[in-house]
Amino acid sequence: MSRPESQLPPNLYYNQQESVKYTNCNRIINIQTQLSERAIQLLDLNPEESSLVLDIGCGSGISGFYLTQEGVNWVGLDISESMLNVAQQEKTEGELLLCDIGQGFKFRPGVFDAAISISVIQWLCVSFKKSENPYRRCTVFFESLRNCLKNNARAVFQFYPENNEQINMITSAALRAGFSGDIVVDYPNSAKAKKLYLVVQLGGQSSKKTMDVIQGLVEESDEEKVKVIGRQQKKIRKQKKQKKVNEKSKLWIVKRKEKQTRLGRKVKKTTKYTGRKRNNLGLFK
């Protein structure tokens, strides 16, 4: 299955049909919910101080719903009109704006306490028009974000980079704009469950010049555990079936006799002397 980012620009990819999936498809909703909850956990909001959060690529409002639950107000930006219409229909409590984050956005300086983004910023690394320069778009995006976040504000971006070049493009743009932070990788050993979160802070006491990749959650996902147990049980069952009978024992002899009878051969009767231990008397060595 090819990545969405290689098919169409996001405003066309997230059309009416695709947007409806975000309301109806449980699998998508579950994934987005897990990502949102984890990102909010990484955001570490202080409920007494935080009152305004920027949701970048808010889409149909799934992540926004969890922000509302945390007791914060939020402003959502998205490039897809269809997705925002879904959010509007679902009566999300946040504010919705149709905007292209690669073009930049302007709010009053320092109004936002934090920023969150789920499955979005990798779109900045691809361009569908000659006029769009991914490097420039990443730069403009992080500069716009820096301007509207308060000092020491934190931002968490869950994203799906295609390759290391995309990770570098994004992290270097963030660093240039004045952010410092790390990339957190959850479940790094599972191809399916692995997720990347860019966790940054504006300013801060020690502005590092690079970003490290640090390990997040590492426990085996429940899905993988179930698969492993299933395989083990299957193996045990198979072994039981094939349990070998000891050679030369009475049971073995009787079974052999039954088999020969079935084959139609002449077989001596089974008596109390069958398989009895004999005294060789030195005749058979």
Add this chain to the structure above:
Amino acid sequence: MRLLVHNLLMCNKCDKNNYPLKIEVNKSVIMELEFKKDAILKLIPKLDFEVLSNTVRELGFKQFPKQIPPNVDQDLVFLKDLHRVLFETHIMDGQLTCPNPSCKRNYPITNGIPNMILTEDEQ
């Protein structure tokens, strides 16, 4: 669009004199929302109250106060008015205009969502 985001938003195209955007309303609705006192008290320091007050009075709510009253955490009447104005008044159709005389860019509002996307030439 509700007035909370209007209080934060600036013109995407120009850098100076780009706030606040002028609102022209063609259609607005009131949709009730649960009043949360703590949430709204937290939000008050973020607001440019002068801009909010001017906007609200231009839109027809003449009694809205020009300043934040003292002892605001006890003034339930004011808080409920603020809640109505920030969270319950939805501008479904209209436009936002940049106040900069050399810009004057129009951002249309459709289905309650302002369109801030710039064309290729404007970037």
